[in-house]
Amino acid sequence: VKIYAAEPEQADDAARSFKAGHIIADDAPVTVADGLKVPLKELTWHFVSNHVTDILTASEQExxxxxxxxxxxxxIVMEPSSAVPLATILxxxxxxxxxxxxVIITGGNVDLNKLPWNV
Structure with a gap:
C-alpha cells in the first residue's frame, strides 16, 4: 500500500517539509482550503516522514x-479542504x-452563501 498525502499549493508546508526531510513551518497561508492552513507539527511529521510515499499538491482552481x-x-456537500485529495488525483x-x-474524504463545513464557484 502506498500512501499519498494532498495539500493546496498555497499551503504546502508538508510537501516542502517532506522533500527537505525536516519540518518547514508556514505562517498564515492563504487558500480556499482553510481547513489545511494549520502548520505541520512533530506528531504529524512523524507519520508523514515514516509512512507517506509522496505529497501531491493542487492549485486553488483545481x-x-x-x-x-x-x-x-x-x-455530497464537501468543503474545499476535503476536495484536495480528488484534485491531486485528477x-x-x-x-x-x-x-x-x-480516498478518505470528510468534512462538509462550508458556508453555502460563499461557495467558491459563485465568486
Whole structure:
C-alpha cells in the first residue's frame, strides 16, 4: 500500500517539509482550503516522514473544480479542504492509472452563501 498525502499549493508546508526531510513551518497561508492552513507539527511529521510515499499538491482552481465535481456528481456537500485529495488525483492521473485507489474524504463545513464557484 502506498500512501499519498494532498495539500493546496498555497499551503504546502508538508510537501516542502517532506522533500527537505525536516519540518518547514508556514505562517498564515492563504487558500480556499482553510481547513489545511494549520502548520505541520512533530506528531504529524512523524507519520508523514515514516509512512507517506509522496505529497501531491493542487492549485486553488483545481481544488474548486474537484469540489464542484463532487457536489455535482456525487451530491455530497464537501468543503474545499476535503476536495484536495480528488484534485491531486485528477492532476496526477499517471501516478494512479491502473491502480486501485482509496480516498478518505470528510468534512462538509462550508458556508453555502460563499461557495467558491459563485465568486
Amino acid at each position: 481544488i474548486i473544480d474537484a469540489m464542484y465535481l463532487i457536489w455535482a456528481r456525487m451530491k 492532476k496526477n492521473k499517471d501516478v494512479f492509472a491502473g491502480k486501485r485507489v482509496g
